[in-house]
Amino acid sequence: MPEINIDGKTYQVAAGKNLLQACQELKLQLPYFCWHPALDSVGSCRQCAVLMFQNDEDTRGRITMACMTAVADGQRFSIEASKAQKFRQLCIEATMTGHPHDCPVCEEAGECHLQDMTLISGHIERRFQGPKRTHKNQYLGPFINHEMNRCIACYRCVRYYRDYSGGTDLNVFASRNNVYFGRAEAGILDSEFSGNLVEVCPTGVFTDKTYSQHYSRKWDLQSSPAVCVHCSVGCNIFPAERDGILRRVTNRYHPDLNGHFLCDRGRFGYDFVNHAKRTEHAWQRNNSSQTTEQLTSQQALDSFSSYLGNTEQLLAIGSSRSSLENNFCLQSLVGAENFYSDNSAQLETQLHNLLCYYRDIQPSSDLKKLEASDAVLLIGADVTQSAPRIALSIRQMIKNAGIAKAATIGVAYWSAAEVQNIRQDLKSPLHIISNHSTRLDDVACSIDNSHPAQQLALINKICSYLSEDKSSDAEVSIQENSIAARAKAISQDLLRAEKPFIVTDIHAGQSVELFVASLKLSAILYRQNKHAGLICAVPWANSLGLALLNSRQQNLDSVLQRLEQRTVKTLVILETDLYRYCPTEKMDLLLADVANIIVLDHLITPSAEQADLLLPSASFAEQHGSWVNFEARLQNSVKCFTPAKQRRPAHRWLTANTPFHSIVKDLSGVADCLSDLPSLYSIQSADFHSARKTVRESGRTALHSYIDIKDIQPEIDLDSNYQHSQEGVASNLDASQSPAYIWSPGWNSSESLNQFQHSVSGAIQGAHPGLLLFAKGQADSTCVAENQPADSIKDPPADSKSLLRALPYQHIFADEELSSYVANIKQLSPTDSIKINALQAQRLGLVANQLLDYCFAAANGSLIENNQTQRTAALPLSIDDSIATGVVLLPALLLQRAAVSGDCWLKLAAIDSAAEESADA
Amino acid sequence: MKSQLKTLAKVLKHSFSSLDTVQYPEQQPYLAPRYRGRIVLTRDPDGVERCVACNLCATVCPVDCIALQKTELEDGRWIAQTFDINFARCIMCGFCEEACPTHAIQLTPDFEMAEYDRQNLLYRKEHLLIDGTGKYHDYNFYQISGKQIAGKAKGAADNELPPVDIKSLLP
Incomplete structure (x- = not known):
């Protein structure tokens, strides 16, 4: 452990960290803006300036940024030296020249990192009397309010939005004192994780619009440590109430689950508690x-x-x-x-399979381990829509190859800009096997959107590659792009990785064979590599x-x-x-x-x-x-x-x-x-x-x-x-x-988290991490999941060629019951449609946006009688070329509501609009 | 003996001095403009409510007798939807006036607030709001704040530059 000296006192600090992290762990008051525990250092805000001395004789010292200085044994620093203090004070004074006279009408006031840092750095009086710069605002959707005047150009928002959560539609424009953080043109933010901007922004540029609709200052809120109920991840949250109204939800740090970030369904889906349709008597x-x-x-x-x-x-x-x-x-x-x-019976069986699997074969893994993994195979799950926080973790996993590369040339993981520069396009492998394109496609190195039967063949092939002896690799020529070639590429990535992960999920209407096969695959992988992990999302908050x-x-x-x-x-x-x-x-x-x-x-x-x-x-x-x-x-x-x-x-x-x-x-x-x-x-x-x-x-x-x-x-x-x-x-x-x-004297914003932690990525003191019910898996015992044969997927009932395999597509704002009562969420949920690819549509003689009638067929081939309201149930067709031929996608809720047990098929028919009009008349 | 006489003389002398007792309520005492009595909510010079529901008065109140709820007008102004002061609790300390960033809440030289029913000591917004500017005639918060409201675009407040043209390449 390196020993460093700060202001005459000697401290032991953890190696491999930077000085700002060390100061936080020592609870020394050092201001910062651009550094964030999850976004790491770029050294742009110049707020964490300290005086660094060359050696014991050095009395002058030089100014250095704590967040960019790696701690090493024998270093000597001063936070309190007047030179460093003056520097920080002048920096924040310059930052504050353009900051508006807004605090009384700003949602952030009272929990504003800028307010806190201004006080900590000692800038208590405004000397600048000149005019203030102003910016126009943008409409960013129903969740986030934009007030650009307040910006202090710390770049946290774009670093979070683009680099961390993989969004593309928020960016920084213009230069020097004119920089502008927003979209190219006003519009709804595209990311499912946009709500975190509210907590990432150190001042009031991005604020919570839903909170503002029933606003209360932070100190007036009554909070408790709770768990989010909108999906199966169980992110830790602080719901906050005043006067019988749930005012907002904020993130509660859990090192192994949600970390610093929530998805928008969790953050903004709380209003069902205050809903007009709530029961009271x-x-x-x-x-x-x-x-x-x-x-x-x-x-x-x-x-x-x-x-x-x-x-x-x-x-x-x-x-x-x-x-x-x-x-x-x-x-x-x-x-x-x-x-x-x-x-449903099918879901129930899968959930019990999963419980058995956790108990008997492989212990469950958390999101922190997923973020540390170096290869992921995603099977069948559109996790961005069903359990969004998992997708955000997969995005972090992608960066590990770059971090490892940076480490080989001596660059620490926390130096974000340097690591990004070294990383360039280098990605840890993410392979996706799914029924349709997903939001993670932009970071995936291979995507397979084939028919479920082919997906199953691919997985089985991967299984056989994994279980084979690695030396017998020299196989006869494999056709490029064949299933065998793809399976080989994927299995090589999984075998090469130190901590490979399989990510899958259980949801209504999925092909069960695929799920069982992915459990089998995970079991084989785990038998070979004890660091391998399985993440399996389940339908709802307490399904398991x-x-x-x-x-x-x-x-x-x-x-x-x-x-x-x-x-x-x-x-x-x-x-x-x-x-x-x-x-x-x-x-x-x-x-x-x-x-x-x-x-x-x-x-x-x-x-x-x-x-x-x-x-x-x-x-x-x-x-x-x-x-x-x-x-x-x-x-x-x-x-x-x-x-x-x-x-x-x-x-x-x-x-x-x-x-x-x-x-x-x-x-x-x-x-x-x-x-x-x-x-x-x-x-x-x-x-x-x-x-x-x-x-x-x-x-x-x-x-x-x-x-x-x-x-x-x-x-x-x-x-x-x-x-x-x-x-x-x-x-x-x-x-x-x-x-x-989360509040501590002098630290009113959510950044005060560091006052509750022993180390920067450590748990909140006193917080119970929860009980892992199946922490120990025993690799040798057998399980239902593995015994079930999963070699083929049933063919569609033979009598009709026009039957298509019906599979669900999920949406973050459409599927979950409680959040669907919230007006803002409803506004963002897409209109239902039936999705098939262009080729299929051409074969069936259908065109996009055409209203379609549909009829379910059960596994034995008999058509399930449509109900009387088929006209109202008709859906428009939308073309999506990522879907395989022979597959039709329906909204997940609609498929669930159809209550067809087992696999189901669909017969499509265009509605004759002329006939319909005459019927209406 | 001497001191007793002296005392009697002193008492006697007081029967010729002027009275300190005031014949209230017929006779009203002089109260300085800065006397801390009944609290009012004032309006801008242009007649709009000054209170922006920032909650600072409620926060600073040592007896926690102010409660309010923020809402927004269509023009973008923050405003108090409800504003309650419990005068059964108020100690007229004037902290709220000091904390108020918009000069909305002011204490006035009026103390005649006795009630038979304690519930009547709750003053709601309609009881607090007056039609004038109170002690501060010219202050208009939204002229100083950077927040945009209808009728005051970005850059139109006092001491503000016009909005930045982010497409400009000029140095």
Whole structure:
């Protein structure tokens, strides 16, 4: 460990880092703008200037930038020397000459890195009286607000947007004092990760537009450490509330998962909590008087238990978007034999396959390991759309070849501009096998968008190459571009890599054979290389958790079957919408025959509208809960605020107020892997709790005065160590548990994260990383996944040549249920269309944008009867040449709703527009 | 004995001095313009509400008796959707006035705010807002701020250059 001397004190610092990182780890106050823990150093803002001395005799020293100086043994620096201080002060004074007089009307004020750094560097009075430069703003879409006047030209935004997240439509224009950061012309930002600009920008150029619509200063927000519910990655977030409204979501650093960045669905998809369609009261349908009556909480509980009195013909459906506790309470209330998941049979099998695989063959991997990998094979998954944060990690993996090259000539990884210069076009290999073009195509070194049958052949070939002895490589001439050649190229990359990764996912409508084959491939790879990893995204936030509880594998297909057989008298639906899994008319018919429908949900979904008894449950932000993410990491999400009116967590409806801790205790007994669960919720014997509100919260005695001028006592949270008030230890002083918000004296912005970490890329002090349920894999045991034959994909039913294999295409803003309630997200979700390639369209005599009628065919070749509303279900055709012939792509939700079990085919037909018009007339 | 007489004389003398007691409310005391009494919200010289809902008054308030919610007008101005002051709590310290960057919130020489019902001590925005500029007649925040609003384009505020033409190649 190098020993360096700063201002007369000797410190031991970690080798291989730069001085700014070292100063942060030592908690020395050194200002910076352009450096960012994930973007590293370019040395352009001149804020982290320190005095560096040549040797012990040197008294003059020279100014150097800390972020560009590698630490080495025996160095001597001064941060406090007046020369260095003066330099920093003058630099920021020059930066501030053009900064507008805007703070009162700026969303960033109060958590502004520029404000903090101006104070730290000692520039407290403006001397410059000249005119300020101004810039025109651009419209950048529904999420991000642009105010260019405030720019200090640190270049962080383009470095993040272009270099880190791979966006292309944000850039820097013009030169010197005129530089402009924006798009070539105003328009919606293209990247799925644009929201991170808000946190990356050290001042208020890019601010959160959705937050501004119900704005509150940072210090007025009540926050808690929670987990995102919009996909299976389980990114750590801080939801922030004031006055019963969830105001925004910001990133909560988790070194192994989301790091510093979230996707836009996670950051901006929170508004469903405040939605006009949220449930607030218990309602009961009175069939005799044709009315709906509002119940008190007690009446609702009584009514609920009377409905459940008869357990015969009872059926309960759990939820992949609800916490483990809620599902567990429902399961123990109705009994495991009556408990069904909201996954189709196919999904349920795959999820159990994956759990088995994690348990028996290969332990799961996290995103940090993925970012460190040096070759990735992506199979079948469009992760940018289904679990976006994984795609961002794959983009970081691409850079590893360049970093390794830079290291060979002695350039450290943190010197971002140098590494980029050395890297040029050098990329770590990413091979994509997918049904259509994906957002990662620009960094991939090979892309295979062939028919699923060919994809499967390719994977099987790769498997055989991997399992072969490497010495028998000298094979007879392989035709170029043949499957064998491609398989060989991919398997060579995988074998050459030190840490190869397979990335795949489970989603509705996928070809199961491909998924099973990719698990098999990963197993073979892992047998050869213990550093190999598997990342497998699953459909929703708690899909794996639900699968873990639902060991009987009772699924939605059997639910539909039982509904069709009319053997259900009482149906309990927990936070899921059946209309997403079944055509509307069919579902209406099925539900019409159920005598009692009880729905627990926090939104009035189409299913909730059918309820005979509606119990208003709480959203993720209003309850404690555990979630199992794609890698079987069990994380707890802490309640942020108290649910209003009759809303309460579903587990409190289901168990009539059993204390949360006894639920957790019971739950931990369900499976061996859950036995450590109570440690996530341990109430320490500490004297003090942590405060969810900041010390500087305002308006405490006025906020609710319009209701009653007497102060209202804050709710006391008995279930956690966090309190709904300012009372308790401020987050920066309590290192025993995850902070409820990120703030430290002098560090008001999200950059204050460095005050909570021991090292620059280390975990937040006290934060629980979550429990990995299957941390140890045993390579020798067998698993279902491997035993299943996956040699061929079923041919389409022979009788009709016009049948096309139907596969889903996903979209980040269209597929997920909760975020689809949010207006801003809806605005960005694409219009549904049917996608085939041009050749296919020509063969079928179809043209782009033509309205198409479609009809599903089941595996046995019989056409599934189309419902009556086929005209409204007609979709326009769009041509996408990346799709293989014989394949048709449908919106994922639409395919899911078709509820065709197993593989499905589609018959397309053009709608005769003239006939339709006459029919309308 | 001597001191007792002296005391009596002193007391006697006071019966001829002028009265300090004021016949309030018939007789009103003089209150200086800077007296810290009832709080008002003022308007710009052009008649628009000055408050931009920046929350600084609420933050600085030692008894946390100010609560407000920001919203935006169609012309781009920030404005308070609600602005509540709980005068049952207010200690008239004047910090809010000091913190206010737009001279919107001002304390006035009026202290006659007694109520029979404590709920009436909650002053909402309509009770606080006055039609004038208060003590500061000329200040207009949006003329100084760089934020663009309808009727004041980029570069049109005081002491601002016209917007940069990023396509210009001139040095």
